[in-house]
Structures are given as structure tokens and as C-alpha cells.
Amino acid sequence: ATPTALMVGTGRGAQLGILIKGPEVLESTRKVDTIVLDKTGTVTTGRMTLLSVHTAQGVEEAEVLRLAGALEKASEHPIAQAVAAGAAAKTGTLPTPEDFANVPGLGVQGVVDGHAVLVGRTKLLGEWAMSLPAELERAKAAAEAAGRTAVAVAWDGEARAVLTVADAVKDTSAEAVRRLRALGLTPILLTGDNRAVAEAVAAEVGIERVIAEVMPEDKVGVVTSLQQEGRSVAMVGDGVNDAAALARADLGLAMGTGTDAAIEAGDLTLVRGDLLAAVDAIRLARRTLGTIK
Ligand code: ADP
Numbered sequence: 001a002t003p004t005a006l007m008v009g010t011g012r013g014a015q016l017g018i019l020i021k022g023p024e025v026l027e028s029t030r031k032v033d034t035i036v037l038d039k040t041g042t043v044t045t046g047r048m049t050l051l052s053v054h055t056a057q058g059v060e061e062a063e064v065l066r067l068a069g070a071l072e073k074a075s076e077h078p079i080a081q082a083v084a085a086g087a088a089a090k091t092g093t094l095p096t097p098e099d100f101a102n103v104p105g106l107g108v109q110g111v112v113d114g115h116a117v118l119v120g121r122t123k124l125l126g127e128w129a130m131s132l133p134a135e136l137e138r139a140k141a142a143a144e145a146a147g148r149t150a151v152a153v154a155w156d157g158e159a160r161a162v163l164t165v166a167d168a169v170k171d172t173s174a175e176a177v178r179r180l181r182a183l184g185l186t187p188i189l190l191t192g193d194n195r196a197v198a199e200a201v202a203a204e205v206g207i208e209r210v211i212a213e214v215m216p217e218d219k220v221g222v223v224t225s226l227q228q229e230g231r232s233v234a235m236v237g238d239g240v241n242d243a244a245a246l247a248r249a250d251l252g253l254a255m256g257t258g259t260d261a262a263i264e265a266g267d268l269t270l271v272r273g274d275l276l277a278a279v280d281a282i283r284l285a286r287r288t289l290g291t292i293k
């Protein structure tokens, strides 16, 4: 394509809510045959709600919410915000943790009211040699079968509760997946969340291939291995945990509603955070570079 055509394409992109880093990006956009979609915040809204609290025997719900809510208030993760908001709504003001650390892809840990508290995946509890009692294990399995995310809460060396949270699929996601397929792309759902939740979301939007329970630092490796299969890979994401994969992909598409790290790593920004703009971007590139009229 001529430089003029590329400039026109870039300008047309801006009108469609697609910010393109440079004219050469259109070339990679035209070639992609596989599109990896992050789940939380990309296919789903990422706005989660605390739905239920399941406590072990003898544990007070109010104490679970106070300790877990206090710790999660210090994190920016969508799950953390849901837990903190739900806890504050039910129990009032939350204490400030004496100590706090984010454990990427797993949860949070810290000290609240003198208790050593963990909130997150059961894998995080496992790292501290803790596991869920049978009654909480059952609550977790039931929640996940229903497509919710189960979050474990432990303090002072014992697992004490399971919280359930869920977010909704964006209303344009299923239509976008259908159109991406119509353009000949294979969609793949990629997430750090558990398999049952990921499968439920994938089924809702019409994606067959799911890669779940991937640690943040391993998302880039998933992109690399797809490339080694000979695929030309687009990756769409919004989180800090997606940045390396966005940079590694043949085409990185960042949700404009996402984190600065994702936007900086991407080749393209979908300003409105709507997957339909990914469809527009690919159509625009093909049209600009003359593959479709
Ligand atoms: P995704 O890949 O879907 O954007 P992440 O990699 O950020 O998700 O997180 C993976 C999983 O780790 C989450 O689904 C959740 O189970 C757990 N997790 C991460 N951070 C937190 C937190 N602050 N509180 C509770 N659970 C968390």
C-alpha cells in the first residue's frame, strides 16, 4: 500500500475508536489468523459483585468480611474491589491492614487486626500448606460449576471461608466472536481464572478453545507457543498481567478501558473497550491493504 493509503487507514481507525501506533501496524493486523482473548475485563466487564459468603463451622460472616474486605481494599484487582465493596456495604468501615502484599495471579496476603490473612485462589492457601475443609470445598465446586469465581479466605493458619464473585460478559462479546470467526480468525480464551469459570464464559460467547489457570508470567509463553505452531497471533487484553503477551503477539490490542501497562504494550488501542472494534480494525487493515474491496 502507498504511504497515503496507510495514513488514510490510520485516520479512519481514529474515527472508529481505534488508535494505531504506526502505519506498519496495519500490515500485521491484516495477517493475523488467531485471536487470543483475555477473559476478565476483555470478554467480561471486569466489574465483579460479591454474591455469597460460605463460612466454616464456628466462623462469623462479619469477621470474614471485615478481614478479607480490609485486605482486598488495598488491591486494584476487579475481584478485590468486589470483595471490598461488598464487605463495606455489609459491615461498615473496614480497618487498614498493618501489612499488605499483592500475589499476582493468586490473591493478596497481609496482616489485619493482628491476624495473618490470605485471600485468593486455593493455590495461594496451598503455598502456606492450608487446604479447604470439605464443606468449603463443596461450596467452591458448586460456585464454579455455576460459572462463578470462588475466593478462599484464611487467617492464622486456617481456611475459614469461601466468597463467590461473578462478573458479566459484555453484551457485544458474543457478536464480536461470531464476526471474528467470519473473518477467518480462530478465537482462544486465555485466563488466570479457573477452568470451570473459563468454560462457562467461553460457552456463553461461542469460543471452543480455552486456556485457563495460566499464571500472569506464563501468558506470554502461551502466545509464543501458538506462534511456534505457525499461527499469526493477535492478543487482546486489558491488565498489567497481559502486557508481556500483548508485546509478544504479532498484533497487540489493548482495551482503552484497561491499564496503562496494557495500552503501552499494545500496537492498537480499542478506545471504547469493546471487542467489536477489534473486528473493525481487522476489516480496516484488510481494506486499506487491498485484500478485500
Ligand atoms: P485474568 O487472567 O482473568 O485477568 P488474574 O491473572 O488477574 O485473572 O487472576 C487469576 C486468578 O487469581 C483470579 O481469577 C482469582 O481467582 C485470583 N486472584 C487474583 N487476584 C486476586 C485478589 N486480589 N483477590 C482474590 N482473588 C484473586
Ligand code: MG
Binding pocket: 038, 039, 040, 041, 042, 237, 238, 239, 242
Ligand atoms: Mg484481564
